[in-house]
Amino acid sequence: MERRKFLMLFGVGTLASYLPVAIAACSSLLKPDAASAQSDGFLVVGTVTDLDNAGQILRDTEIGSIALVRSPDNPQNLIAVDPTCTHQGCKTNWDNNNQSYNCPCHGAKFDVYGNVINGPARNSLKTYDATIQGNSVLVRRS
Ligand code: FES
Known part of the structure; x- marks a missing residue:
């Protein structure tokens, strides 16, 4: 595998693995009146x-x-x-x-x-x- 392709796939994979955590962390901020x-x-x-x-x-x-x-x-x-x-x-x-x-x-x-x-x-x-x-x-x- 070429180095450039490896780094691109690694970057996308890393980003995808953090996305659910980031969404969960921000979800309470999206509901300002959440009780x-x-x-x-x-x-x-x-x-x-x-x-x-x-x-x-x-x-x-x-x-x-x-x-x-x-x-x-x-x-x-x-x-x-x-x-x-x-x-x-x-x-x-x-x-x-x-x-x-x-x-x-x-x-x-x-x-x-x-x-x-x-x-x-x-x-x-x-x-x-x-x-x-x-x-x-x-x-x-x-
Ligand atoms: S909506 Fe008609 S009196 Fe309140």
Whole structure:
């Protein structure tokens, strides 16, 4: 085998053997909102510090969009909903002053628990279980 051909094949082979490792190492970087799943189904979606600084955690995760706030009735409890409007799928916006999710598309309004206040939506927002472990805020499907 010629030296030049040997070096070319060796180089391609070496590159091919490192490619899967490089792809695996970069895959987590390709999902900026990837949350880490635990064995009990909970996902870490942020920290207590994030929540208390912003008043809300808003994330798109593998189990859906999540909007999370502290309960107005008991701040130790967390309330997490999917902020996607159940009318036609627009993203609602959290109104902290009125403690409601407001849909910019057709005016639907939901309370902090995701219950319909004003139509045209008829169904409540989807909810999640939410909890705190240490400084981590976790959610899972209800
Ligand atoms: S999509 Fe929200 S009110 Fe229509």
